[in-house]
Amino acid sequence: xxxxxxxxxxxxxxxxxxxxxxxxxxxxxxxxxxxxxxxxxxxxxxxxxxxxxxxxxxxxxxxxxxxxxxxxxxxxxxxxxxxxxxxxxxxxxxxxxxxxxxxxxxxxxxxxxxxxxxxxxxxxxxxxxxxxxxxxxxxxxxxxxxxxxxxxxxxxxxxxxxxxxxxxxxxxxxxxxxxxxx
Numbered sequence: 204x205x206x207x208x209x210x211x212x213x214x215x216x217x218x219x220x221x222x223x224x225x226x227x228x229x230x231x232x233x234x235x236x237x238x239x240x241x242x243x244x245x246x247x248x249x250x251x252x253x254x255x256x257x258x259x260x261x262x263x264x265x266x267x268x269x270x271x272x273x274x275x276x277x278x279x280x281x282x283x284x285x286x287x288x289x290x291x292x293x294x295x296x297x298x299x300x301x302x303x304x305x306x307x308x309x310x311x312x313x314x315x316x317x318x319x320x321x322x323x324x325x326x327x328x329x330x331x332x333x334x335x336x337x338x339x340x341x342x343x344x345x346x347x348x349x350x351x352x353x354x355x356x357x358x359x360x361x362x363x364x365x366x367x368x369x370x371x372x373x374x375x376x377x378x379x380x381x382x383x384x385x
Contacts, residue, residue, distance in 0.1 A: 281301055282301065284302060285379055286299070286305075286376075286377065288319065288378065290335070291374075294335060296318070306361065319331075322353050323351060330348075330349050333347075334347040334363065338365045338366065342367045343366065345364070345366070347363055348362050348381065349361060349363065358382075359380055361378045361382075362379045363376055365377070
């Protein structure tokens with residue numbers, strides 16, 4: 204059985220594999236073991252078992268903490284009143300939250316892979332293109348105000364701020380609907 208096929212999370216399978224490996228080792232060493240060595244080994248195994256149980260408990264707690272943080276930040280990102288997007292250098296949408304999808308008038312998962320420029324109103328495209336170029340050139344936070352709208356969707360004025368992440372070369376974009384402020 205390959206390690207790739209082996210399920211390390213199943214205790215029954217793990218024990219079976221360990222017993223098979225032990226049998227192979229015992230066949231190679233047919234020498235009798237003195238009783239004092241057996242007691243010493245038993246003590247070492249018991250100590251090791253307790254150490255493993257303690258490590259397992261720590262891992263379980265770390266997993267629960269990570270799960271809680273993931274849920275918290277997923278909700279914070281997905282349900283934020285502000286639109287969040289991750290854009291590639293050519294404007295392709297890599298990720299977005301539900302608010303951004305609402306602003307663009309489409310379903311969230313159908314927007315991934317689309318180019319954001321398709322949702323920018325014709326009159327705002329030069330402003331957006333200049334903004335995107337500056338963000339990727341300067342690697343500093345840039346901002347602009349543009350109109351979003353396509354096909355039959357109504358125009359919405361938005362304020363955007365973007366910054367390029369470290370080595371990823373992706374633009375993190377926040378979008379706020381400011382059309383009601385005018």
